[in-house]
Amino acid sequence: MIKILFLEDEPNILEVTNEYMKMQGYDVTCVSNGEDAIEMLKKDNFNLAILDIMVPKVTGLEVLEYINENKKDMATIMLTALGDEQTQLKAFNLKTDDYVIKPFSPLLLLKRIEAVLRRSLTEKNIDNDNNEFYIDDKTYQGYYMGRSLNLTLSEFLLLQTLMKEPNRVFNREQLIMKIFNEDYISSDRIIDAHVKNLRKKLPHNYIKTVIGVGYQFNKEGI
Template identity: 30%
Template sequence: MRVLVVEDEPTLAESIRRGLVGEGMVVEVAHDGVTGQWYATENPYDAIVLDIMLPGRNGYEVLARLRELKIWTPVLMLTAKDGEYDQTDAFDLGADDYLTKPFHFIVLVARLRALARRGAPERPVTLVVGDIVLDPVLRHVTCRGETVSLTAKQYALLSYLMRHPDQVLSKAEILDNVWDPAFDGSENIVEVYVGYLRKKLDTAFGRTSIETVRGMGYRLRSRATPGSSLT
């Protein structure tokens, strides 16, 4: 298994490198975003460990560029617990997983092996469900051809729903995939954000696409119906 580690903290980068080598992996290290992006575009890897806060070019910029180039190597991003960026931004741009610093090395290894097993199938440049179109590279959403402005969390929720059209997704599943694992609030936050999406995608366009399946969760229907409803 060949892994690229892009991390600007020399001690942490070396610790990760030595640990992964000890697990039988082949590891290359870059200490800035520009070099890391060059490595990722010039060499094949089974997975990339990418820090967000990097000199030269931050991790988000590197990730966005890789996806623009249709390089689908699985990327695990490292985020600071109290960093200025929301972890959902990583998923918005095409990351496959993330860990919040500090983290347990054994967890990193397990996540990387899981990503490598999953591989890097080609992903569509855009997600389309009915008349909703989401561009994960440009982070742009339209409904019936009109731009819809969303916050980072609203965008992350819509992206998750659009990756599972016509499927009933429970609040627990949505929390696990859209919210930070450290989130310890009520799962009713999901209901609140579903409400925000309904106002922007259903009420605003006089239709119903996000359905509540009572006792089970929510479903984004691939075929919207006339009229809007919050039930």
């Protein structure tokens, strides 16, 4: 699962953006000041850091400088109300991957995240099509690097359905019919629970949430 460090001190922006990222299956850690951001970077590894510049204690640019010196493989997006050329140049000189000016659309930020992660994974020569992840229709199981993912039957059938038509977006009712036929009569939110559990077991973010519709298999795994 893709891990994102999100540094933002405005509560409304933090809450809304965090929810959008989580709906896309990202594992998000939120902090509201630069000191906490650096502490989290010392404790854990992240694929991407989204950094507001004007935050308490230590600025986002200083956190970016720490990443540039200590976490060279991590992708970064600067998120700020400062749109002046000098600030942007300073961020890019510190090798940020992108720069988003407030106010912004959470949906557009998600697209920026996808683009930055795609470039980052490509530069690291990570080939998601050859990572030895596959499902076996005979054993009703998924495997990664030779190890079973320990999928339940419902999780396997859900994953199998999405993988067979990767360009199709399935709504919850369609997925219920594929998994349970007509035997299931309770809430369609059971699909959300299965997706949540699957995301914990899969090696990459293969299940994409299409907001307002349902779910789709994401071959790129980001």
